[in-house]
Amino acid sequence: MGRYVALDGNSATAEAMRQINPDVVAAYPITPQTSIVQTFSEFVADGLVDTEFITVESEHSAMSACIGASAAGGRVMTATSSAGLAFMWEVVYVAASTRLPIVMPVVNRALSAPINIHCDHSDSMGARDAGWIQLFSENAQEAYDNTIQAVQIAEREEVRLPVMVMSDGFITSHAVERVEIEEDEAVKRFIGPFRPTYPLLDIDNPVTYGPLDFYDFYMEHKRQQAEAIERAKEAVIEVGEEFGKTFGRPYGLLEGYKLDDAEVAVVVLSSTAGTARGVVDDLRGRGIKAGLLKPRCFRPFPSQEIVASLRDKAVVGVMDRSDSFGALGGPLFMEICAAFQAHGVRTKVVDYIFGLGGRDTTPDQIESVFRDLLQIAETGEIERLVNWLGVREGKQEVVTAA
């Protein structure tokens, strides 16, 4: 049996790390992630884990040390946020391409400039093509559960890819919630022992990591990577089911709320899904068939599953907590548009950029999204494909060219 404790998201994540007891953690502090590795470093100092904790001078070095330790044959973790992830950039790709099952909590924070320490998803969305599996958590419980599952998913023989576990900066990372922490032994049994493939420290079977790879083999290695992240989808499902059987909280690729008979639906990641759930209940109480879809896994992107759960809706509103400047819209919006197009779905989709740099997203704002969707459903007209939610438009009259 687990025990219920009052913890913020970062402390819950640090608890998961303590139970995972990785061989190596190399990390550099950055707000709002800092308290994860700070708490974990206390566990190291108190002898509660066997981890070799490497304090490095930057995130580039943190990920580099993780890559070395993982290739050497260890179970390895780090954690970061925002500029820290951006600074890792080069080696974030190396970790995935070298097929190293590193697990990294990413506490989402806006990217500079202007400098801002609060939540949005531009950091992890920027890394969406790096080859990592990406799981988004709604609250502290999910941050804890996802961190544990990430170890299993990453280390699966058919996957062997690193995993990022996202949670919303401050909203989830620093707010105290009721979290069920499982027994140490049960978590240990769930993740199982680490079985490295081709560890560098196996000196009887020497191997080379990171050799030059030209036009004659590079493309085959990329093809393998594409296959591995595709296979990760099944692994995410299986591990989520197994977690449910073991601990009573099952997980999948996505989670629908009052979605089956919904006419209009909002799609949103992480903590805002919690707010949206309340709005859905409220609208349902007033006879409006509103629904919610919260994708948990963004990479690999569950296109078929998303299409299946949204194809019969009249209008879908996607909420993006980051923009992809100069693109058609935000990253989640574009993925969903592409999935609809590829599967011949004609459902109308509109995008809402929201919550950048920690801007509060209120139930009223989410309700206004649903109202827009209902209006589109009624008129069949989309006034604006990409909308900015909760931004001050100012008092000046806007003159639009005819």
Added chain:
Amino acid sequence: MVDLEAGWREIPEGGLIVEAGNAVEYITGGWRAQCPVLDLEKCTHCLFCWIHCPDCSILVEETKMKGFDLDHCKGCGICAQACPVEAITMVTE
């Protein structure tokens, strides 16, 4: 031996080389535009060239400089630069 026709399912993942010491099978000699030529009369067998060659292409037997492994020598000319008695000259192939 590396199979250059191997498909993506047939090669080690992550770009790893899981067979130790197979660099010898990679014939880098084909990159060469200039070839080192040894003048044995001048050579003092100091083995500076052996120390400096980045491709282990200086052939040595019983501490004596014997010539070049032209399967792997890429013609960089470092040995010719390193030789204190100018016993190595680079000639265009």
